[in-house]
Amino acid sequence: MSAAIRVMVVDDHPMWREGVSRDLTTAGYDVVATSGEGRQAVRIAAAARPDVVVLDLQLPDISGVEVINGLQTEVPGVRILMLSASGEQQDVLDAMKAGATGYLLKSAGPAEFLDAVSRTAAGDTVFTPGLAGLVLGEFRRLAVAPPADPREDAPKLTERETEVLRLVAKGLSYRQIAERLVLSHRTVQNHVQNTLGKLQLHNRVELTRYAIEQGLD
8 A cells, every 4th residue: 555554553452452452464454553541642642643543432530432432532634443252232322322433343353353454544434244234224214304405605516416425325335435426436525525514514424314304315
């Protein structure tokens, strides 16, 4: 890869942490830091400034959700890929609502994991198969109120931005959206970034929830 993606690994199991770090380094990623505790991870991340944090849900001092909150405060814009042994519905939903970019189970193979890190760094939302439907279903359940009438000063999205946003709400990846609309992967990313800026949102999870609340799914 041309510019190495900076990754931090947070997991309280030393052997697992070292193994994940080794796989990332071998694949060309720049592992800038590791940590086995949540509070320490937030402090280190503030100095190391990773692009992606690979984060375990269960840590000995604070919860993964608390770590997500701390990371978002200390490293605005950081992408967070949960790598957890738990596929429990509440664990997944809590992490995604807090602002995680994706959620992968530790049963994933090396190739699936490395692809997930790459996609997370690009801003894509990544899930272990089966978990995406769970999260989208919860967002739809929460969006029970009819869409609010657009304000006159509401941000105006282009037709293409709205089209991309609708497909984001359906849970499609950037690659799938690009294929559907016959666009390049980079063009889809640019549309999503422009939309995030216009709506003053921070990540694809917030964007998905917004789209569903507006009835675009």
